[in-house]
Amino acid sequence: MRLSTIVTAALVISLSPSTHADVVAKSAAGFVSKHVLTISASPARVFRALNEDVGRWWNPEHSYSGAAANFSLDARAGGCFCERLKNGSVAHMAVVFVERDSTLRMIG
Secondary structure, three states, rough: OOOOOOHHHHHHHHHHHOOOOEEEEEEOEEEEEEEOOOOOOHHHHHHHHHHOOOHHHHOOHHHHOOOHEEEEEOOOOOOEEEEEEEEEHHHHHHHHEEOOOOOEEEEE
C-alpha cells in the first residue's frame, strides 16, 4: 500500500528507521514533501490506525498541549487534523483528498 501524506511522516518515523522523505516542490510560500512506505498490514488496518489512533503515532513535541492524545483526524475532504487545548483548539492541517484505505492528503 502506498500512502502519500504529511501525516504519514509521523507514522513512518515511528515504524521504520530507513524511511526518508523527498521534497517534490518548493517555492517562497512553502514546500511539498512526499513520503512513501510499504507496511506489512492491510490497507484498511493502516488507514484505521492513521485516523483512530493519532495519539499513538503523533509526536507530542509537535503540539501546543504537549499531549498527542489531544489530536484527532477527521478523514474526509474538508476534515481537520486538530488538537484540543485546555481553553480552545488548533487546526494544524486540513484534509484535501481521501481515497479510503489508500491515500490521505492534507495541507497545513
